[in-house]
Amino acid sequence: xENYIIRNATESDVSFLSELIxxxxxxxxxxxxxxxxxxxxxxxxxNLIISILKxxxxxxxxxxxxxxxxxxxxxxxxxxxxWIESFENEKPSSFLKANLISFTLNKLFHNxxxxxxxxxxxxxxxxxxRDPLALQFEYLxxxxxxxxxxLSSKLIKTIEEKYKLIYPNFKKAQVQVFANNIGAINIYxxxxxxxxxxYKSNNIETINYxxxxxxxxxxxxxxDDKRTN
Amino acid sequence: xxxxxxxxAITNIIVSILKHDNFEVNDETxxxxxxxxxxxxxxxxxxxxxxxxxxxxxxxxxxxxxCIGDLISLVQLKLEKS
Numbered sequence: 001x002e003n004y005i006i007r008n009a010t011e012s013d014v015s016f017l018s019e020l021i022x023x024x025x026x027x028x029x030x031x032x033x034x035x036x037x038x039x040x041x042x043x044x045x046x047n048l049i050i051s052i053l054k055x056x057x058x059x060x061x062x063x064x065x066x067x068x069x070x071x072x073x074x075x076x077x078x079x080x081x082x083w084i085e086s087f088e089n090e091k092p093s094s095f096l097k098a099n100l101i102s103f104t105l106n107k108l109f110h111n112x113x114x115x116x117x118x119x120x121x122x123x124x125x126x127x128x129x130r131d132p133l134a135l136q137f138e139y140l141x142x143x144x145x146x147x148x149x150x151l152s153s154k155l156i157k158t159i160e161e162k163y164k165l166i167y168p169n170f171k172k173a174q175v176q177v178f179a180n181n182i183g184a185i186n187i188y189x190x191x192x193x194x195x196x197x198x199y200k201s202n203n204i205e206t207i208n209y210x211x212x213x214x215x216x217x218x219x220x221x222x223x224d225d226k227r228t229n
Numbered sequence: 230x231x232x233x234x235x236x237x238a239i240t241n242i243i244v245s246i247l248k249h250d251n252f253e254v255n256d257e258t259x260x261x262x263x264x265x266x267x268x269x270x271x272x273x274x275x276x277x278x279x280x281x282x283x284x285x286x287x288x289x290x291x292x293x294x295x296c297i298g299d300l301i302s303l304v305q306l307k308l309e310k311s
Contacts, residue, residue, distance in 0.1 A: 099271075102276060
């Protein structure tokens with residue numbers, strides 16, 4: 001087994017995290033929703049995400065504090081975000097994320113005009129509400145060269161151990177995954193997750209903007225024994 | 230601009246973006262009380278309010294908002310300062 005080190009992300013990882021987020025958002029397709037919905041190039045998206053991460057807001061998928069990073073020989077090669085939704089009465093992560101994008105987009109691209117009116121109908125059926133106090137997983141990514149080495153499972157277990165200390169009473173973990181991302185679905189199934197619900201957009205245009213027109217909500221329930229196996 | 234006028238303008242913005250008026254707006258109303266107010270429409274509503282009132286919100290101001298009453302108060306404050 002290679003010598004991977006798994007650690008908490010820091011601000012020095014923001015460039016890697018932005019690349020990770022972009023690759024995870026694409027979900028093995030060429031569709032980057034930041035580009036298709038917000039009319040940003042991939043470079044602009046990277047700069048937007050870096051700027052968002054540096055705002056240092058906790059408890060959402062754009063929090064440096066949410067991320068674990070795996071590295072080998074000092075190079076980050078994998079990462080995963082997790083947080084407890086609405087922990088300690090924090091706002092829903094979806095609104096923290098929306099505020100971050102809205103504010104940072106305005107800050108970086110003053111005259112950037114985004115018409116979300118038409119596009120909101122295309123993706124509204126894919127927006128999934130997260131359950132308060134459930135452990136949320138997001139943005140799992142392992143660089144290609146390092147796949148097939150159980151790193152995803154190790155990241156999941158490390159996160160579970162971490163959050164057992166932070167919030168011992170969490171009962172459930174949730175993850176959202178596009179239905180065509182078979183690799184990710186299998187990883188989560190291998191780690192005790194089950195598909196509990198499907199969210200589908202019947203608008204044929206949806207697939208032009210996001211990786212797929214269907215998302216699964218997967219969940220894992222925890223007893224005291226299951227929090228760390 | 231009076232608080233009532235701000236409230237009416239914000240209500241109209243919400244109606245135009247969510248394409249319905251099946252809700253009551255009072256100071257305690259929250260996003261979860263209004264059907265269709267999700268993260269994407271939230272961005273659209275906030276953006277439209279900024280454009281309409283010619284104000285800019287700071288991130289910490291946005292993250293402190295708990296209800297429509299907070300939003301109205303924030304717009305009122307911004308307009309008084311400008």
